[in-house]
Structure formats: C-alpha cells, structure tokens
Amino acid sequence: MSTDQLQAYAARYGEAAIPAGAGSGPWNPVIAGLLAHRSVRAYRPDPLPAGTLDMLVATAQSAATSSNMQSWSVVAVTDAATKAAMADVAGGQRHIEQCPLFLVFLADLSRHERLAAEEGAALEGLPFLETFLVAALDAGLAAQNAVVAAESIGLSTVYIGALRNNVERVAELLNLPPGAAGVFGLCVGYADEARSAEVKPRLPQPAVLHRERYDAAGEPVHRAAYDQALASFSARHEMSAYRWTDRALSRWGRIASLHGRDGLKQALRRLGFPLR
Ligand SMILES: Cc1cc2nc3c(=O)[nH]c(=O)nc-3n(C[C@H](O)[C@H](O)[C@H](O)COP(=O)(O)O)c2cc1C
Structure with a gap:
C-alpha cells in the first residue's frame, strides 16, 4: 500500500478499521479524490473559474439516469437575496450566503407534463411515488457527479x-412550475x-458491507468502535465530543428534529406530486 493510500483509508475509517483488502486494491487519483471528500461549511467569496457552472452541469448530466428520463433540473442561484432566503429556509445555514454558487437540485416531472400536454398524450405513470423516487434519485446521482468534479478542481x-x-417556499423563491420540487441544495465555492x-x-x-446475506451480528462492536472514532473527530473540531449513536438518537428521535419535513408528503402533493 502506498503511503497516500494508507493515509486516505486511515482518514476515512480510522487506523484501527482500515479494511484488510484495501491496501492491495486498485488506487488512482479518482479513488483518492473520492476518499478525500469532506463537506465544507465556510467559504471565501472568491468567484469560480470561468465556465465552472457549465462544466458542473455537464458532469451532472453525465450521470446515469433512470430510463434516460432525465427527470431532474437544477437552478443556479448567485443572487444574494435569494441565497439569504434559502439560508432562512435551511434554519440559518449561513454558508449558503457565503458560497458564490448555490445549486438547487430539483425532482422535475414538469418537463414531462409539458411534453405530454404538447403531444396531447396522457402520462399515467407520473403521479406515482415510484416516479417521484426516480426523479429524486436522478437528482442525487447528478449532484454527486458535480460534487466529484468540483472537488477535482479544488472547489468544495x-x-x-x-x-x-x-419545499413550498423554495418553489416560490425559484418560480418552480407544478411538478418540480427542490430536493436539496448544494453550496459550491472555495473553502475558507x-x-x-x-x-x-x-x-x-463490515457494518455496511454484507456478503451474500445480510448479517448484523457484529453490529454492536462496529458501532461502538465508530462511536469512539466520531467522538474523537468531533472533539478535534471543537464540537462537543458526541457518539454517532447519540447523533442518530437525536436526529431521528423526535419529530421536531425533522424541522417541518414530517409534512413533506403533503407539501409535495401541493406542489404537484400526487405520490400515489
Ligand atoms: C442529501 C444530503 C443533505 C445534507 N444536508 C445538509 C445540510 O442541510 N447541512 C449541512 O451542513 N450538511 C448537510 N449534509 C452534509 C452531511 O452532513 C455530511 O455529508 C455528513 O455529515 C458527512 O460528512 P462529510 O460529507 O464531510 O464526509 C447533507 C448531505 C447529504 C448527502
């Protein structure tokens, strides 16, 4: 295993949990970039290199897309007032205002609705939960391609x-048609x-990789190890040292911690996704 490879796996899993086969496995700059991913919540105001948005969208559109339906869109937001309003929706996440480019990825069935209207046809498959899921998955896959591309040129x-x-406030801010909804945003910029x-x-x-059959027998041991690793990670970052277990209990322990997303199904229905 090269030193870079060893360090990358150690950073991702901690020294004690480096997968046994990883060191002898394939390694290249793409894999190194993927293993080095980190989310960044503080940005410099520096503008992005010319052509960045076009490149990010091209990489996003290069992702696989279910049945080639391409049922997602993206709204590029640079306007300060709109970003401030988005930050308010997101519970005051100020990095949305700091970053020079904020991308809002949409599950977008409206294009197909327009297509059907223009063709005088009915699309009986659109109103189903399955179709919303297809659109939301497509948006996620597309965005992750853009993330990988952004990180490969030194952006965060x-x-x-x-x-x-x-989601209704987001739709209002972005003038979305019925059948389109923001499923997540993405800050893009240079890390501060x-x-x-x-x-x-x-x-x-071993907590996520099952071979041939699902087997959770070792889970308590893996979780305890991860609790320790994440507690030291958070302590190093001047956050209170918390176990991953506690984070999970607090994140999904109470409906209040969903910050309104418990009403998502109804909101999506009002935005034109029947979710049958
Ligand atoms: C779909 C999705 C939504 C997320 N939403 C937020 C968010 O609203 N605010 C935030 O600070 N981080 C958000 N994150 C980032 C995660 O917290 C982050 O990926 C996770 O803690 C792992 O950290 P890392 O990305 O640095 O490895 C989100 C990540 C995903 C995939």
Whole structure:
C-alpha cells in the first residue's frame, strides 16, 4: 500500500478499521479524490473559474439516469437575496450566503407534463411515488457527479437537505412550475481554509458491507468502535465530543428534529406530486 493510500483509508475509517483488502486494491487519483471528500461549511467569496457552472452541469448530466428520463433540473442561484432566503429556509445555514454558487437540485416531472400536454398524450405513470423516487434519485446521482468534479478542481461543496424544511417556499423563491420540487441544495465555492474541515470517518466497512446475506451480528462492536472514532473527530473540531449513536438518537428521535419535513408528503402533493 502506498503511503497516500494508507493515509486516505486511515482518514476515512480510522487506523484501527482500515479494511484488510484495501491496501492491495486498485488506487488512482479518482479513488483518492473520492476518499478525500469532506463537506465544507465556510467559504471565501472568491468567484469560480470561468465556465465552472457549465462544466458542473455537464458532469451532472453525465450521470446515469433512470430510463434516460432525465427527470431532474437544477437552478443556479448567485443572487444574494435569494441565497439569504434559502439560508432562512435551511434554519440559518449561513454558508449558503457565503458560497458564490448555490445549486438547487430539483425532482422535475414538469418537463414531462409539458411534453405530454404538447403531444396531447396522457402520462399515467407520473403521479406515482415510484416516479417521484426516480426523479429524486436522478437528482442525487447528478449532484454527486458535480460534487466529484468540483472537488477535482479544488472547489468544495456541502449538500443542503434542509431546503426540504419548506419545499413550498423554495418553489416560490425559484418560480418552480407544478411538478418540480427542490430536493436539496448544494453550496459550491472555495473553502475558507482558516475553518477547514477534516475527512469525517465512516462506519467500519463490515457494518455496511454484507456478503451474500445480510448479517448484523457484529453490529454492536462496529458501532461502538465508530462511536469512539466520531467522538474523537468531533472533539478535534471543537464540537462537543458526541457518539454517532447519540447523533442518530437525536436526529431521528423526535419529530421536531425533522424541522417541518414530517409534512413533506403533503407539501409535495401541493406542489404537484400526487405520490400515489
Ligand atoms: C442529501 C444530503 C443533505 C445534507 N444536508 C445538509 C445540510 O442541510 N447541512 C449541512 O451542513 N450538511 C448537510 N449534509 C452534509 C452531511 O452532513 C455530511 O455529508 C455528513 O455529515 C458527512 O460528512 P462529510 O460529507 O464531510 O464526509 C447533507 C448531505 C447529504 C448527502
């Protein structure tokens, strides 16, 4: 294993949980870039290189898309007032205002609705939960391609799922037609290195990788190890040292911590997704 490879795996899992086969496995700059991912929540105001938006959208559109339906869109937001309003929707996440480019990824069935109207045809498959899921998955895959591309040229990003706190306000701010909804945002910009983030460790591989059959027998041990790793990570970052277990209990322990997203189904229905 090269030193770079070893360090990348150690950062991702902690020294004690480096997967046994990883060191002898394939390695190249793309894999190194993926393993080095970190979300960034502090940005410099510096503008992006010319052509960045076009490149990001091209990489996003290069992602696989279910049945080639391409049922997603993206709204590029640079206007300060709109970003401030988005930050308010997201519970005051000020990095949305700091970043020079804020991308809002949409599950977008409206294009197909227009297509059907123009063709005088009915699309009986549109109103189903399955079709919304297809659109939301497509948006996620597209965005992740853009994230990888952005990071490969030295930019940083952070997803903003908190836009779903109020999808109707987001639709209003972006003038979305019925059948389009913001499923998450993405801050893009240069990291403020004074407040730079470290690679955040993940669960040990055996907690997520099952061979042939699902087997959760070792889970308590893996979770305890990860609790320790994440507690030291958060302590290093001047956050109170919290266990991943506590984070999970607080994140999904109470409806209030969904910040309004418990009403998402009804809100999406009002935005034109029947979710049958
Ligand atoms: C769909 C999605 C939504 C997210 N929403 C937010 C968000 O609203 N605010 C935020 O600060 N981070 C958000 N994140 C970032 C995660 O918190 C982050 O990816 C996770 O803690 C792991 O850290 P890392 O990306 O640095 O490895 C989101 C990530 C995803 C994939």
